[in-house]
Amino acid sequence: MSEPAPSKGNLGLGVLWRIAWRDVTRNKRRSILSVTAVALGLTLLIVLNGLIGGVVADMVENAVRLQTGHLQWRNENYDEDALSLRPSELVDDLESRLARARATDGVRAATPVLWMRGLLSTADESLDLRLMGIEPGSQLHTHVRDGIVAGSLLSADDRDGILLGERLAKSLDVVAGDKVGVAVVSAEGTLDEGAFTVRGLFNTGIPGYDQGTAFFALDKAQALAQNRGRASAIMMLLDEPEAADEIAAALAEPGLETLTWTELNVTTVEYMTLARRFYWILDAIVMLVVAVVIANTLLMAVFERIREMGILASLGMRRGQIRTLFLLEALVLGLIGSALGLVFGLAGVTWLARNGIDFGEDAVASVGDAYAMGSVMYARFEPGLILGLTLWTLAVILLVALYPARFASRLEPVEALRKG
Amino acid sequence: MDAVRLDNVSKIYQVGDHDLRALDGVSLSVAEGEFTTIVGPSGSGKTTMLQMIGCLDRPDQGSVHIRGRDVTALGADARADIRRDEIGFIFQFFALVPVLDVYENVELPLLLAGVPDAERKERVDALIEAVGLADRRKHRPDQLSGGEQQRVAVARALAPRPVLVLADEPTANLDTANGEKIMEIMLRLNQETGTAFVFATHDPRVVAFARRVVEMRDGKVVGEHAGAGATVGGAAAPVAAG
Numbered sequence: 128m129s130e131p132a133p134s135k136g137n138l139g140l141g142v143l144w145r146i147a148w149r150d151v152t153r154n155k156r157r158s159i160l161s162v163t164a165v166a167l168g169l170t171l172l173i174v175l176n177g178l179i180g181g182v183v184a185d186m187v188e189n190a191v192r193l194q195t196g197h198l199q200w201r202n203e204n205y206d207e208d209a210l211s212l213r214p215s216e217l218v219d220d221l222e223s224r225l226a227r228a229r230a231t232d233g234v235r236a237a238t239p240v241l242w243m244r245g246l247l248s249t250a251d252e253s254l255d256l257r258l259m260g261i262e263p264g265s266q267l268h269t270h271v272r273d274g275i276v277a278g279s280l281l282s283a284d285d286r287d288g289i290l291l292g293e294r295l296a297k298s299l300d301v302v303a304g305d306k307v308g309v310a311v312v313s314a315e316g317t318l319d320e321g322a323f324t325v326r327g328l329f330n331t332g333i334p335g336y337d338q339g340t341a342f343f344a345l346d347k348a349q350a351l352a353q354n355r356g357r358a359s360a361i362m363m364l365l366d367e368p369e370a371a372d373e374i375a376a377a378l379a380e381p382g383l384e385t386l387t388w389t390e391l392n393v394t395t396v397e398y399m400t401l402a403r404r405f406y407w408i409l410d411a412i413v414m415l416v417v418a419v420v421i422a423n424t425l426l427m428a429v430f431e432r433i434r435e436m437g438i439l440a441s442l443g444m445r446r447g448q449i450r451t452l453f454l455l456e457a458l459v460l461g462l463i464g465s466a467l468g469l470v471f472g473l474a475g476v477t478w479l480a481r482n483g484i485d486f487g488e489d490a491v492a493s494v495g496d497a498y499a500m501g502s503v504m505y506a507r508f509e510p511g512l513i514l515g516l517t518l519w520t521l522a523v524i525l526l527v528a529l530y531p532a533r534f535a536s537r538l539e540p541v542e543a544l545r546k547g
Numbered sequence: 548m549d550a551v552r553l554d555n556v557s558k559i560y561q562v563g564d565h566d567l568r569a570l571d572g573v574s575l576s577v578a579e580g581e582f583t584t585i586v587g588p589s590g591s592g593k594t595t596m597l598q599m600i601g602c603l604d605r606p607d608q609g610s611v612h613i614r615g616r617d618v619t620a621l622g623a624d625a626r627a628d629i630r631r632d633e634i635g636f637i638f639q640f641f642a643l644v645p646v647l648d649v650y651e652n653v654e655l656p657l658l659l660a661g662v663p664d665a666e667r668k669e670r671v672d673a674l675i676e677a678v679g680l681a682d683r684r685k686h687r688p689d690q691l692s693g694g695e696q697q698r699v700a701v702a703r704a705l706a707p708r709p710v711l712v713l714a715d716e717p718t719a720n721l722d723t724a725n726g727e728k729i730m731e732i733m734l735r736l737n738q739e740t741g742t743a744f745v746f747a748t749h750d751p752r753v754v755a756f757a758r759r760v761v762e763m764r765d766g767k768v769v770g771e772h773a774g775a776g777a778t779v780g781g782a783a784a785p786v787a788a789g
Contacts, residue, residue, distance in 0.1 A: 142658045153646030438642045441603060442656045442703075443631020445624045540603045540630075544638070 140455075143448060147455035154428070158460060161424040165464025165524065166471060168417030172516045173472025174506065175413065178479060179406045181507035183399045187392060189501060192270050193336050195391040196362035197371050198234075200224065203384045205359065210242045210257070212314045217241075217357040218383065228363055233374045235366050238265035239358035241348045245311040247291075247341060249299050256295070256339050258309065260348020260358075263290075267362050271329050271342060278303030278327030285344045288326035292337030296328045303327055309343075313353040321351055332501045334489070417520070422527035425457055429531035436535050437543030450536035457528030461521050469517055476513070479506035548615055550711045550743040551600050552576045556609035557766075558595050569595040570606070571766035579710060581743045582734060582776060584754050587763035593747035596763070597713045600745065601634050602626040614710055631659050635704025635742070637714035641696040643688040643703075649675060650684040653702045660707050674702040677739075678732055694725030701732055705742060714746035718753050730756045734776070 151158050191197060201207075204216045211217075218224065221239050228237035241260035246253050261268055263281040271290065272280055281288045289307065291299075301307060303325050310320045323343065330337055349355050365371060371387035378385050389396055436449055444452075483503035558570040570592050577583055577600075585593045598604040599611055602618055605626075610619040613633050618626065635656075636642070643652045653674055657667045675684055678698040688696055697717060704712045714733070718726030734756055737744050746753070754760060757774035 142661075145658070146655075149651065150646055434642075435644055438644060439655075440627065441601070441630060441636045441638075441642075443627050443629075443659055443707075445627040447624070448659075541598055544603075544642070 140451070143452050143455055147452055147459055150452075151456055151459045157424070157428050157431070161421065161428070161460040162464040162467065164417070164420040164424055165461055165520065166467035168413070168420065169465055169468025169517060169520045170471040170475060171413055172410065172417070172520070173468065173513055174475040174479065176406075176410065176512055176516060177472075177476035177506035177508065178484075178504065179403070180509050180512060181480065181505045183403060184507050185501060185505060186395055187388075187399060189333055189336075190392045190395050191368070191388050193331060193333060195388055196267055197365040197368050197388045198363040198375055198378070199386045199391060200228070200361040200363075200378070200380070200383045201359070201386060203382055205384070210244045210359070212243055212312070212352045212354060214314055214354060214357060217354060217359060218361055219357045221356060221358055221361070224361060224380075228361060228378065231374065231378060233366050233370050234363050236266035236364040237361055238262045238267050239345060239361050241345060241352065241354065241357070242359045243311050243348065243352055245309050245341075247295075247299070248308045248310070249301055249305070252299055253308075254295070254299060256341060258311065258348070259340065259342050260345040260352075261342050262345050263342070267364055268342075270331050274329040274331045275327045276330045278325065281326055281342065281344050283344060284346065285326065286347050287321070287323050288343065289323035290327050290329055290342040291325055292340050293328045293330040294334055294337040295339065295341065296325065298338070301325055309341075309351070311351055313351070315353055317353075319351050319353070321347075332503070414519070414523070418523045418527055421461075421524050422530075425453075425460075425524075425528050426531050428456070429453065429535050433535070433538065433543050436538060437540050437545075440538075440540035440543060446536040450532045453532035453535050454525060454528055457524055457532070458521075461524035461528075464524075465517050465520055468520065469513070472513065472516075473508075476506045476508055480508055481505075548579060549576045549612070550579045550581070550614060551745075552612040552615075553596075553599065554610045554612075556596075556599055556606040556611065558592075558599065558604070559607050568766045570599065572609070573763075573766070573768055574609075575761065575768060577711065577743055577745055579743050580737070580741045581745070581759060582737045582757055583743070583745050583759040583761060584757035584774065585745065585747045585761045585763055586749060586754055587769075588749065591763040592766040593763055594715055595766075597715050597745065597747055600711070601636060601713045602629045631656065632707060633710050635707065635709040635712040637697070637700045637704050637712065637717045637746075639716040639719045641688070641693065641700050641720070643696055643699055645688050648685050648687050649680055649691070649699050652688070652699055653706050656703060656707045662707075670706060671702075674706055677736060678702045692725070693721050694728060697721060697725070697729050698732060701729065701736070705736055705740065708740070709742060711743045711745065714744065716748055717746055718748065718750055723752070726750070726753065 200218055202216050202218050205211060206216060225237055225239065228234055239262065243258050245256065245258040247256055262283060264283060276293055281290055289309070296302065305325045307323055307325060308320060309323055310318055313319045349357065365374060368388060371389070375385040375387050439449060483505040485503045553573055553575045556570055556573045557568060560567045560569055573596060585596060587593055599606050606619060610617055612618065613629055618629055621629070644655065647655065650671060653671045654667060657670060662670070675681055678701055680695060680698055683691060683695060691699070718729055721729060730753055733744055736742065748754060755775045758776040760772055760774045761768055762770040
């Protein structure tokens with residue numbers, strides 16, 4: 128009656144999958160617990176990292192967009208901290224240099240800018256701030272054009288118009304159309320004054336910036352500072368920010384310094400690096416918590432089922448098969464949990480990328496204009512990072528499952544049965 | 548041929564500073580198709596003996612042969628394969644996989660043995676029919692009575708068509724009626740399939756079913772005699788196993 132013993136062929140993975148799947152779907156309470164732990168952990172990781180990535184990228188992007196551009200030509204003697212107006216420290220020969228910059232491959236736009244420190248005064252108040260003489264039509268000032276919330280933009284030949292940040296206007300209690308006085312110390316050391324009409328107010332979304340910046344036309348700025356034909360810098364926008372070093376090398380010119388956006392935003396970039404490092408620690412803690420929860424759930428599942436393992440062993444399941452069975456169960460739980468975590472995480476990141484978290488202008492304004500931080504923090508969708516976190520979560524699950532799976536497979540069947 | 552043969556088998560457990568000889572130089576042969584019980588008081592070594600026969604544990608001395616093959620020194624995997632192919636187990640506590648229904652529990656050893664789908668279904672259906680649970684096939688263990696659970700265990704033990712089924716106190720957790728029913732089913736299947744049954748018990752009513760009774764005490768076989776089953780169920784001479 129008894130048939131010849133089947134060959135000792137290994138049990139197909141297919142059968143183990145079936146058994147694992149049955150175990151997972153039938154132990155609803157345990158499975159829901161494990162899946163929830165994985166899903167929540169991954170969601171948390173994805174959202175947290177999306178938000179951090181968003182804030183970091185936004186800060187660098189804002190700094191580039193509002194303050195520095197991708198490349199700048201400056202006089203090699205220029206003293207940035209003093210916002211120097213000495214002719215020997217400025218860029219001259221603007222026409223030919225602009226033409227050269229604009230003709231260079233990879234440079235999308237180039238425009239001169241003249242910075243000066245000045246005193247802005249109304250009847251009641253005066254404020255020390257940074258004034259920028261710009262070509263209002265340049266692509267580098269899109270953010271100002273797009274941010275006009277009252278009045279209108281300057282025209283290039285506007286001789287007495289000025290644009291103020293909305294927050295600045297509010298603190299000075301002026302509106303579009305009002306008159307303000309501007310005083311600057313010129314290159315000759317004389318105090319030059321002028322009366323301007325507030326043409327428009329802008330809101331770039333960066334409170335620190337809107338609080339301390341005013342624009343007027345470059346021509347007028349040069350006249351006021353007695354620096355005709357000169358600029359503090361020529362700012363450039365590139366097609367590919369990554370190409371900055373390469374293009375900077377191509378633009379090298381005697382007497383001028385060519386600075387890239389990483390060099391121009393050293394503090395921001397350094398701060399970002401530091402912040403990222405700090406967040407890695409935070410990440411690691413979250414990951415650790417997630418790993419512990421997963422490990423705990425899996426261990427619970429194993430210890431609950433020691434007798435069941437004895438039964439499987441008595442039915443002739445090999446050690447390796449029992450181990451594989453447990454790993455497969457962990458994999459099933461991990462895959463379902465990760466899939467859910469991925470969906471929730473993506474939903475969270477998408478929502479935060481669109482709506483952001485509003486920290487309030489006043490809170491963010493206190494950071495000042497050293498960091499171009501917007502009042503609303505948006506998450507960023509980084510597919511590589513999200514994929515990495517998902518794979519990492521799966522890897523952790525399998526890793527922590529390895530211990531209980533090994534434990535399960537090492538028990539002698541007799542012991543396992545007795546422990547029931 | 549002998550289904551199983553133990554030669555001078557000893558099993559020693561370390562209990563504190565003492566060696567406990569759970570089995571002490573036991574020799575025993577069980578022929579194919581036998582219906583044999585091992586009796587003796589608690590701690591006499593019945594369970595340990597079944598574990599040795601069933602390749603659930605390894606002896607410290609002596610040798611174990613299953614169908615003439617020496618399995619004493621086999622590794623964990625090889626012993627698992629022997630259990631899968633040659634031996635069925637019935638435990639006192641039923642030992643069904645709780646998340647699987649009746650059909651799936653009986654099917655499990657056949658999945659492990661790689662029996663093809665059609666044949667597997669046929670064999671599982673036949674066994675469930677044979678133990679009288681055809682209307683319970685979709686029930687989970689916790690939806691069954693103790694007697695029903697033990698009948699599932701019997702069906703599962705026989706599913707791989709083993710040469711030998713080992714049952715450790717199979718009726719200890721059942722009432723008299725259910726206990727007798729299990730014994731009747733085991734006896735009938737023994738006669739129909741020719742599978743040898745070895746069961747440990749100290750219930751005299753269960754002993755009455757056996758055709759051969761092996762007595763144990765203090766880890767030794769101390770006697771052996773023909774059981775009531777040999778005459779009562781006399782019509783059922785052991786079927787020659789093929």
